[in-house]
Amino acid sequence: MTTIADTTSLLLSGFSEVGINNTGTVIFDASRKDGKEGIFTGNGETITTIADISSSFSRFIRNExxxxxQLAFGATLRNGAKNVFIDGIFTGSDPIADKVIGIGDSLLGGTVTNLFFGESINNSGQIPFFAELIDDSGKTITGVFCADPVSKSIPESTSTLNLLAFSALSTGLTLKGKLKQKLTVRINNL
Known part of the structure; x- marks a missing residue:
């Protein structure tokens, strides 16, 4: 039996949303004794704070x-949207740089109006989620989606990055059109 964290510590007082990976690292949601909720990881030797409510986050919902x-969690923001399950899915403490997707973001040519974290992240870093969005015509679309990770690498020359960005944008627009066609066909066949 390995103790990851308990209430005898000066740091933690309550626990919820616990998960573990195959290497023995545990992720959990806890409240510190000062009342600030956070997402933490631990392995029996150290506890690491991933994110807490001392910044823009106000509440955490599900983690993996x-x-x-690599980790992911759902969270609400202090100045977030009203009447939504979560404001976004995040992979770290920065609500902008570590955001996977959030309320108000563009998806399938529409705007995301509600999100539900699928409570998983596979070993390739892919994150499934459920979203509701409103398209340009005002129609509500719901679906299950998968966010692929963006690899962080050593910066290359500006011209190479611009070429890659243009290529990615072109590919994304082409795929978006194909995905929208498939989605339309799928909806019409239901």
Whole structure:
């Protein structure tokens, strides 16, 4: 039996939303004794704060960690949207740089109006989620989606990055059109 964290610590007082990966790292939601909720990881030796409510976050809902110690969690923001389950899905403490997707973001040519974290992240870093969005015509679309990770690498020259960005944008627009056609066909066939 390995103790990851308990209430005898000066740091933590309550626990919820616990998960573990195959390497023995545990992710959990807890409240510190000062009342600030956070997402933490631990392995029996150290506890690491991933994010807490001392910044823009106001509440955490569901969390998950994969075997590469990549993690994801749902959260609401202090100045977030009203009457939504979560404001976004995040992978770290920065609500802008670490956002996977959030309320108001563009998806399938529409605007995301509600999100539900699928409570998983696979070892490739993919994150499934359920979203509701409103398209340009005002029609509500619901669906299950998968966010692919963006790899962080050593910056290359500006011209190469611009070419890659243009290529990614072109590919994304092409795929968006194809996906929208498939979605339309799928909806019409239901």
């Amino acid at each position: 960690i994969n075997d590469n110690n």
